[in-house]
Amino acid sequence: MGEALVSILPDMKRKTVDTFIKKAQELDFQLIETKVKPVSLVSVTKTADGIAEISSREDITLMPGKLLKKDDSICLDFGDHHVGYVTLKLNSAGSPQDAPAYLRLKFAEIPGEILDDSSTYHGWISKGWIQEELIHIDVLPCELKLPRRYAFRYLEIFAVDTSAKFQVVVENVELTAVSAVSLEEAEPLSSLPEDLKAIDKASLKTLQDCMQHVFEDGPKRDRRLWIGDLRLQAKANYATFRNLNLVKRCMYLFAGLIREDGKVGACLFTEPVMQVDDTFLFDYSLFFVSILYDYYQETKDLEIVKELWGTAYRQIVLALNDMEDGVPKTENPMMAFIDWKDGLDRQAAAHAVWIYCLRQGEVLASLAGDEAAKEELRVMLADALEKAVSHFWDEEKGFFVSGADHQISWSSQAWMVLADVFEKEKSRALMLHLLEENPEMGVATPYAYHHVIEALLHVGEKEKALELMRTYWGGMINLGADTFWEAFDPEDPHASPYGSSQVNSFCHAWSCTPAWLLREYFTGDTVPVIQDR
Template identity: 40%
Template sequence: MVPDAAQVLRFRAEQAASIPDFSTQSFRKGDSFILDFGGHRTGYLSFDLRTVGREPDAPARLKLTFGEVPPDVAEPLHPYDGKISEAWLPEEIITVDYLPQSVRMPRRYAFRYVRVDVIDTSPGFSVRFANVRAHAVTSAGPMPAPIGATPRRKRMDEVAMATLHDCMQTSFEDGPRRDQRLWVGDLRLQALANYASFRSNDLVKRCLYLFAAYCDKDGLVAACVYEKPYPRYGGMHIIDYAALFNVTLRDYVVATGDIETGRDLWPVAQRQLELLSRWISPDGLFLDPGNMWIFIDWASKLHKAAAIQGLLAFAWDATADLAARIGKDAEAGPIRARTKAMRQAGRAAYWDAARGVVTSGPDKQVSWASAAWAVLGGMLSPPEGRRAMRGALDDPQALKPFTPYLYHYVVEALVTCGEKKRAGQMLDDYWGAMLDAGADTFWEVFDPANPLSSPYGDIHVNSYCHAWSCTPSYFLRNGIL
């Protein structure tokens, strides 16, 4: 790995040896090397450890560092000062007592690169590595052939499919490196891409039932579910994710025609509306209780009132549609009426018709999130939506998204309000910038203006294969863009 300030992630890979050459090399205390597997893998590592020199009179101690991107293996992971557990850092120290020996690492990793540092052997022998293998695991079927009107779009679809593929395990994981668990917000976007690609619809169904089974005592859907060593309640809640459970269920019924599952899980969907309604005024305006997590995006300065209002109206509308599709017409009517009130309340509170922008908070913040969710929530007419989206996107002071998750909804809002050309350009500019940076799977967070930023305080715990970034395939494979 060579430091290179011209690279987005500050390093470039240069081949130092071919695989045949590597198989003849031996390594002693203080030596290190980096292996490039040529693409992202979720799985296990194995190798044969052999010796050169006298009979081994000591164990071999090795440090292995697994990297999704070059900085993971090109620079030290310590000292670590991130906001989440240091245990997520992808490194292991192992001691191999008896040599020669075949070694299979017991943990599953997400990686393209593996750095091996020889901590020690003994002065009389060195070690040689042979038959190094990455054993990839996924529950996805064969990779579909990439599609796209241009080579760049085809590559974008290929990388998006690789991202989804490596996140599909016994559930739709958010990231195979971190957090390795099921989140509602990620699931919704993964499922949309899945319906247009792998069509592992039973996996979506399983995830929906996991969320339904492990709600809190009142029935509020958890933001995430832990699956290993056994399925259990995730213990945290996000208002927008609870609402998006209903949207994900509706999407599933539309994609699969599985009315039976829609009916079976309808009480869970109903309960989300009942519980979330505690924080919605009689005239339809969401009132932040102050003790619940509202996500929308990782952008730290984002004021979320307008966005959550639009998102909840979006979810209420999807729930009414779900009710109609599963034969619950009596329930659909009141939900539609409530949706209308929420739209009107949101419009009155956040739409600045004179300026043509959606604002949020006491400082009248303009953000891409507020505009996008106002459009998706039906708070604005199509001409107003176009004006609002242009007003936000053309304002250099407007707060931009920090994640591909929110960028998806911005693209979706542009399509919804008739700005299809601009939506396609955003796809090319944003996800294309990750391609230009060398991504072979798409990333959890990416700020083009500050690509080394992290919501966790250290890029080495960022996930560089992350579920919510896979939706270029949704737009491309459905012919939307």
């Protein structure tokens, strides 16, 4: 079981900045709705090595001919991952319906979820996330319009019970898929080998399905706006759909919904009321600086930098509360997020995020004309860079080490490289050393894996980066992924940060970054020679 990230602060005081919230509301919009029909009936079975897969297909036109009696089921394939609302047209066959039809509907992002038994779920996050409904229908025929939104490709309709006298007929099922963007808005990558095109396609679908009224975390499960995910989604969005208003809206939401002292939350809610959650993370609050910086680089919108610089600067000031002697405190092992990896010591990576955001903060201070802050940040950055080496660098081992046990992890190295603690060549040597030594404390999520790959690209190791992308994201594609997963361990496809993969999200915002990295580093004039796979 993963470490539980649950923050409960009953006495926390919230503050709302009305001008920012008003702007966020003005930037809200109608989602694009698309009608989607199921494309076939499928059977799901487990292979010898325990992987669930589609074992047979039937034409969807056969669906109304299937008479579902007690314990019968059909499984519909909608052809791709979607997020949306489902309406079923149901009827009865046989004698008159003399009992309620009792149906179980299972929505599945991947085939494995169809075979999962929800009664065996005992993970530490809510069982309520499992996309399964039990529904009584007193009178057939009926149009069953489900009020909830689901994220799925497969829908199993199982007859828990009918009666000896009648059977249930599924005449029609329609999905209204929703998103802020349409796939056509992103330029396809025509020049790449097929395996990378497949990775790009799934990345785009992942990002599309997470782009709703905010950038969602994972539409199956967590519809909140998380700032760590937002940072990566925004970058991927700049390279693809370029929906700038959605990023702007999300920045206003984070700036408008804060803790009394001005701290930006790790995530926030827009329903039933707009409010910031009582979860705060060292790295996540600092990423407000980074998101604003990236937005400026993309848009050159100086107005919003001036407007939100105060909020960004405040995150840097408040981060100091979580530091001691110039480095992040260590009492709370989950003070920063970095990755879901069990046993990961986060101190060194958190320090690197601090440096990363100080650099961007210094640029923003300058743009905002805040010379005092610029100077303050320059001094802090110099100190932070010095501490990065004196406190965390182990010259003998050739790695940054973290925490009291001097842990060597992939994430520590990746973030120190992204923070430019060393000059490029030394960073490059560090990354190659990392790949060669392959320390045991690896990464658990595409989020952390992204930072390893970005670090490799940052030091010019395109081929090595591509190799890892092909292994990791390609590994999910090889397991049938239509969208990329919240967590993936190539050694253990059933791994979960929550104690059970039943609640894992298989379309998760922070996994969409190949669409950005492929466009940024592997297209255009600088494209390297890429071998087909």
